[in-house]
Structure formats: structure tokens, C-alpha cells
Amino acid sequence: MQLVLEKRSERSGTIALVSPLIAIGLTIVTMVILFAILGKNPLLALHAYFIAPLTDGYSLQEIAVKATPLVMIAIGLSLCYLANAWNIGAEGQFLIGAVAGSWIAVKTQGTDAGAWVLPAMLVLAAAAGALYALIPAICKVKFGASEILTSLMLVYVADLFLDYLVRGPWRDPHGFNFPITAEFDPVATVPLLIEGGRLHLGSIIALLVVAAAAILLGRTIKGFEIRVVGAAPRAARFGGFNANQLIILTFAVSGALAGLAGIIEVAGPVGHLQPGISPGYGFTAIIVAFLGRLNPLGILIAGLFLALTFIGGEQAQIAMKIPLDVTKVFQGILLFYVLACDSLILYRFKLVFPNRKVVARGAG
Amino acid sequence: MELVEAIILAVLAASTPLLIAATGELVAERSGVLNLGVEGMMIVGAACGFAGAWLTGSILIGALFGIVAGTLMSLVFALMALGLAVNQVATGLALTILGVGLSGLIGAGFVGERITPAVPLAIPGLTNVPLIGRVLFGENGFVYFSIALIVAVWWFLYRTRAGLILRACGDNHVSAHALGYPVLRIRTLAVMFGGACAGLAGAYLPLAYTPFFIPGMTAGRGWIALALVVFSSWRPARLVIGAYLFGAVTILQLHAQGWGVGIPSQFMSALPYLATVIVLVLLSRARTGGSTAPAALGTVFVPDR
Numbered sequence: 001m002q003l004v005l006e007k008r009s010e011r012s013g014t015i016a017l018v019s020p021l022i023a024i025g026l027t028i029v030t031m032v033i034l035f036a037i038l039g040k041n042p043l044l045a046l047h048a049y050f051i052a053p054l055t056d057g058y059s060l061q062e063i064a065v066k067a068t069p070l071v072m073i074a075i076g077l078s079l080c081y082l083a084n085a086w087n088i089g090a091e092g093q094f095l096i097g098a099v100a101g102s103w104i105a106v107k108t109q110g111t112d113a114g115a116w117v118l119p120a121m122l123v124l125a126a127a128a129g130a131l132y133a134l135i136p137a138i139c140k141v142k143f144g145a146s147e148i149l150t151s152l153m154l155v156y157v158a159d160l161f162l163d164y165l166v167r168g169p170w171r172d173p174h175g176f177n178f179p180i181t182a183e184f185d186p187v188a189t190v191p192l193l194i195e196g197g198r199l200h201l202g203s204i205i206a207l208l209v210v211a212a213a214a215i216l217l218g219r220t221i222k223g224f225e226i227r228v229v230g231a232a233p234r235a236a237r238f239g240g241f242n243a244n245q246l247i248i249l250t251f252a253v254s255g256a257l258a259g260l261a262g263i264i265e266v267a268g269p270v271g272h273l274q275p276g277i278s279p280g281y282g283f284t285a286i287i288v289a290f291l292g293r294l295n296p297l298g299i300l301i302a303g304l305f306l307a308l309t310f311i312g313g314e315q316a317q318i319a320m321k322i323p324l325d326v327t328k329v330f331q332g333i334l335l336f337y338v339l340a341c342d343s344l345i346l347y348r349f350k351l352v353f354p355n356r357k358v359v360a361r362g363a364g
Numbered sequence: 365m366e367l368v369e370a371i372i373l374a375v376l377a378a379s380t381p382l383l384i385a386a387t388g389e390l391v392a393e394r395s396g397v398l399n400l401g402v403e404g405m406m407i408v409g410a411a412c413g414f415a416g417a418w419l420t421g422s423i424l425i426g427a428l429f430g431i432v433a434g435t436l437m438s439l440v441f442a443l444m445a446l447g448l449a450v451n452q453v454a455t456g457l458a459l460t461i462l463g464v465g466l467s468g469l470i471g472a473g474f475v476g477e478r479i480t481p482a483v484p485l486a487i488p489g490l491t492n493v494p495l496i497g498r499v500l501f502g503e504n505g506f507v508y509f510s511i512a513l514i515v516a517v518w519w520f521l522y523r524t525r526a527g528l529i530l531r532a533c534g535d536n537h538v539s540a541h542a543l544g545y546p547v548l549r550i551r552t553l554a555v556m557f558g559g560a561c562a563g564l565a566g567a568y569l570p571l572a573y574t575p576f577f578i579p580g581m582t583a584g585r586g587w588i589a590l591a592l593v594v595f596s597s598w599r600p601a602r603l604v605i606g607a608y609l610f611g612a613v614t615i616l617q618l619h620a621q622g623w624g625v626g627i628p629s630q631f632m633s634a635l636p637y638l639a640t641v642i643v644l645v646l647l648s649r650a651r652t653g654g655s656t657a658p659a660a661l662g663t664v665f666v667p668d669r
Contacts (some may be wrong), residue, residue, distance in 0.1 A: 145644040149591045153637040164630035325468030333460025343448040
């Protein structure tokens with residue numbers, strides 16, 4: 001007796017809908033076991049992770065704040081992955097966007113620069129992120145170099161570049177030698193939506209990005225081309241779609257969105273440039289993209305869910321001394337289960353009895 | 365003269381983890397599986413390797429811990445990518461994300477602890493020979509093992525029947541399956557070998573390179589190992605050259621920082637990563653005549669029965 005995979009004659013719509021839920025369920029079961037191994041009460045830990053952050057207004061705002069970069073980056077990544085272009089360097093594009101936007105903030109600091117500062121920062125950050133993402137895309141299209149490896153390598157380069165800036169030329173002279181820039185001026189800061197709260201304009205931009213992506217993928221020829229090139233490259237060639245052009249396009253868009261997310265994070269919740277502005281948003285966004293089934297609305301929900309795990313992880317650390325790395329383990333396991341469950345959309349399990357099969361064949 | 369010797373020793377020390385991890389990945393890729401989780405397997409190998417050595421006081425047991433940890437991680441990958449036919453790129457990324465988290469969790473209790481690192485070989489008379497003595501006879505066991513490993517892999521791939529079958533799986537899994545070879549089982553074994561090597565390469569870092577564990581200490585070496593496999597055109601001999609060249613770049617930038625060249629240290633630290641990008645571009649460009657990659661690399665295979 002043997003358990004084997006068998007291709008379904010058509011993709012299962014039911015499983016496509018419920019698979020993220022099955023994946024989350026399986027992850028929670030795994031986490032209960034992990035909490036027990038760590039010697040923590042699993043029920044209390046789950047409460048701290050998933051329920052407690054939903055019960056007060058501050059945490060709810062904080063979830064939206066954390067979800068903002070995740071959703072923006074993941075929308076861009078989903079376009080790449082749909083077109084079968086593997087941008088895994090969003091973390092680097094996020095950092096470069098943050099750096100480029102901060103340049104304006106740092107240079108206009110203390111001057112009487114007007115309201116143009118923030119819009120200029122956003123535009124420059126998006127442009128820088130797009131340009132940075134174009135490096136691996138062009139290396140791929142022109143020279144055939146693996147975009148996976150080059151985009152990832154550039155994450156380390158961006159990280160070191162940011163480190164250099166805040167320790168060197170951009171360091172706040174009154175910052176007690178800490179590697180941070182001075183706090184940005186009010187004109188260089190993303191405005192808050194609620195006075196004294198945490199929610200900022202970036203969340204609105206993220207929602208607009210989701211809507212734009214939904215229209216692009218659902219209503220335009222370009223969106224159709226992206227999906228065909230990824231799903232059926234041969235058909236796309238016959239259709240005259242230019243796969244290379246789409247790699248360039250999707251990388252540029254995802255780089256721009258990651259860069260925009262970077263500057264919004266720096267000019268919003270953080271307020272200045274420093275190392276460690278991202279707890280791995282660029283990588284977590286990969287999980288968000290897959291958990292959201294590469295679908296804009298799905299990504300919005302998945303982004304909020306993963307933001308919940310960030311906030312829950314912080315609260316569980318404070319309340320129960322559960323290490324922060326548990327959140328990363330949780331996110332990694334979740335991605336595994338999502339991918340595994342997705343496999344069941346195209347395949348099903350089948351029990352095979354090798355001996356009987358031989359008999360049946362002999363009888364036939 | 366002593367400086368030359370010191371530099372060669374340092375290059376060998378920096379190259380060894382790259383060589384071990386890339387050797388494992390080369391075998392996996394030759395069987396047709398692209399496991400992008402090398403970084404994740406390495407970092408878990410580093411944490412478990414350090415834990416093993418710290419708990420038992422034995423470098424050898426630490427190395428075994430690393431190997432077992434890497435193999436277990438690779439089994440998760442095999443279950444997903446081979447058993448469930450999941451996209452290999454996505455699974456590899458998931459493995460790295462999981463590995464970074466797990467290593468932080470495992471290693472948390474060991475940050476700040478120190479161990480006695482692996483001792484170099486010392487043969488009286490031979491090790492003292494100037495210039496080549498310490499390079500040839502004064503390394504730690506990992507260095508000799510890495511060279512034996514790549515020679516063994518070369519012999520296996522090109523001089524044994526099993527190696528030929530493994531390469532056949534990587535070039536055309538449908539034909540290999542039609543000939544009756546258990547493609548998925550062969551690939552699983554190749555992936556496990558890759559995992560064992562990555563785990564060992566990770567364990568090398570806290571056991572022989574620096575005598576302590578810090579989170580994220582692999583610092584992208586797993587990804588560089590993946591690039592090295594591309595650089596080598598999937599050939600063991602070129603892999604050795606690539607690994608030592610990369611070790612040389614790493615050491616060069618470290619020394620340049622030490623000499624106080626007027627370039628900020630961050631720019632020098634970025635060199636190995638930039639070099640990887642440049643090498644990938646140059647090589648891919650030179651190879652326009654046709655790909656040398658295993659033809660079935662990274663493709664899903666579900667045998668029809």
C-alpha cells in the first residue's frame with residue numbers, strides 16, 4: 001500500500017478557497033506543540049498572539065501600521081510571481097527606497113522647505129526602489145543571470161549602504177553617537193489619520209495600491225498578459241506577449257512599491273533613518289503574497305493576519321517571555337503549510353495497492 | 365612570507381564553508397532539484413552544531429549535530445517539493461525563513477557562550493616547514509574533509525553508475541522514470557546529501573571559524589554557495605576554484621579594512637555580494653550558446669502510474 005499524488009483533471013475550486021484556512025489551522029496546531037515544548041501554556045500563548053492584540057484600539061491601529069508595508073510589498077511581489085519572475089530582494093528595495101526618500105528629509109532639515117517635501121520623498125523613494133529592482137531584472141533579461149540570486153545579494157548591499165549612511169555622513173550630530181539621523185521635520189513626516197494615534201496616511205496608500213492591483217489584474221490587458229506569461233509561457237509566446245518586457249515591468253513595479261513602503265515606514269512610524277528599520281518586511285511579504293494566493297484582496301487579508309502575528313509576538317514576549325524568534329518560526333511554518341495545501345488544488349492523494357494493480361492488469 | 369602564509373590560511377578558512385555547502389547543493393541540483401533553502405539549513409546547522417559542541421565539549425559531536433540538523437531540514441524540503449510537488453523556489457524560500465527563525469530559537473540560550481574551536485593538525489617536522497607547512501599540514505579537519513568531499517563527489521558523479529543515474533534524473537526525469545529508476549527516491553537522497561553538507565558547513569562557522577554563535581552568522585553564505593554552483597557550471601572542479609576565489613575576495617576586503625584603505629568598511633563588506641552579482645552576469649553572458657544547467661533543474665515531477 002502506498003500513498004501517491006495524482007493530478008486532478010481540473011483544479012479544485014473548493015480547495016483553492018479553503019486551503020489558506022486549513023494552512024492556518026495546521027500552523028496553530030503546530031504552534032501549540034511548539035509552545036508546549038517551550039514550557040509555555042499553549043492556550044495563554046495563543047490568546048496573547050491572536051486575541052489580545054484585537055482587544056484594544058492601540059494594538060488594532062498598530063496592526064494596520066505593520067500591515068501597511070507588508071501589503072504594499074506583497075502586492076508588488078505577487079505581480080512578479082504571477083509573471084514567474086522571482087524577485088526575493090524586496091527587503092533591499094525597501095531599504096533603498098527608505099534611503100532615497102530620507103535624503104530629501106535630511107537635506108531639507110531645519111530649512112523652511114514647504115509642503116513639497118513629503119510628496120517629493122515618496123516619488124524619489126518609489127523611483128529608487130524601482131531602479132534598484134531593475135538591476136536584477138536587466139541582468140536576467142540581458143544576460144540570463146538568475147534574478148533570485150542577484151536580487152537577494154543586493155539586499156545585503158542595501159543593508160550595508162544604509163548602515164554606512166547613518167554611521168557616517170547622515171548621523172545626527174546631537175544623537176549621542178547612535179547610528180541614527182535626526183528626527184525628520186514635520187513637513188517630511190507622513191501625517192497621522194487620528195490625532196495622537198498611530199494610524200497614518202500610508203495605510204490609505206496601501207488600500208489604493210490594493211485597488212489598483214485588483215483593477216490591473218482583473219480588468220486590463222497588461223494584467224492578463226502577466227497571468228498568461230506565468231501560467232502558460234508557451235501560449236504567451238504564441239500570443240505575442242513579450243515575457244522579458246513583463247519581467248522588467250513587474251520588477252520595476254514591485255521595486256517601486258517596496259521603495260514606497262520603505263519611505264512610508266521611515267517617515268511614518270519610525271520618524272528617522274536608522275539600521276533595523278525593517279523586521280524583515282521584504283521577506284515576510286513573500287509569505288503574505290503566497291498566503292493571499294497572489295490575489296490583491298487575499299493579500300490585504302493575509303497582510304493583516306501576518307501583522308497580527310508581529311504584534312502578537314511582541315505582546316507574547318512581554319507578557320509570557322516567549323522569544324521573538326517564535327514569530328519567525330510561525331511565519332515559516334505557515335508558508336510551508338500554505339504551499340502544501342495549495343498542492344492539493346492541482347493534485348489529490350491516492351492510495352495505491354501495487355499487487356492488486358498487477359492482478360487487475362493481468363485480468364484485463 | 366609570513367603574511368602570504370597567513371593570507372592563504374585565511375582564504376582556506378573562509379572558503380571551506382562555501383565549498384562544503386556548494387558541494388552538497390551541486391549534487392542536489394545535478395539530480396534536478398533546486399533547493400534554495402541552503403541558507404536556512406546552514407544557519408540551523410550552525411545553531412545545532414554549536415549547541416552540540418557546547419553541551420558535549422566535542423567538536424566532532426557538534427559537527428554531527430550540524431549534519432543531522434541540516435539533513436532534517438532538507439527532509440522537510442523533500443517532503444514538500446518532491447512528495448507534494450510544490451514549487452521548488454517557493455519551498456526553498458520557506459525553508460530559509462523557517463531556518464532563520466529556528467536557529468534564533470535554538471541558539472538563543474547559547475549567545476555569549478564560547479567553546480574551544482577545532483584544533484589544527486600538527487605534525488612535528490612537516491607543519492613547521494616554512495610557507496607551505498601550515499597550509500598543507502596545519503589545517504583543521506573541516507578543511508581536509510571539504511577537499512576529500514569534493515573529490516569523492518567528482519568520482520561519484522563521473523565514475524560510478526549511481527552517479528550517472530543521478531545525472532540522468534537531473535537531465536530528463538521522464539526518461540529516467542521510463543527506464544525504471546526511482547526518480548523521487550534518488551532525488552530525495554540527493555537533497556538529503558545537500559542538507560547534510562549545508563548543516564556541516566553551517567556548523568563549521570561556530571566550531572572552527574569563530575568560537576561562538578551569533579544569530580544570522582551565516583550572513584548570506586548559503587546564497588553565495590548557490591551562486592557558486594551556477595558559477596561552476598555544475599562541475600566539481602570549477603566549484604573548487606570558485607569557492608577559493610570567493611574566499612579570497614572575502615579575505616581581501618577584510619585585510620583592506622585592516623590596512624585602513626580610505627574606503628568605508630561597509631563598502632568593503634559589500635564586495636563579496638557585489639562580486640557574486642558581477643560573476644553571475646559575466647558567466648551567464650558568456651554562456652549564451654546554451655545552458656549547462658541540468659535540463660530538468662527545478663521542474664516538478666509527478667510520476668504517472
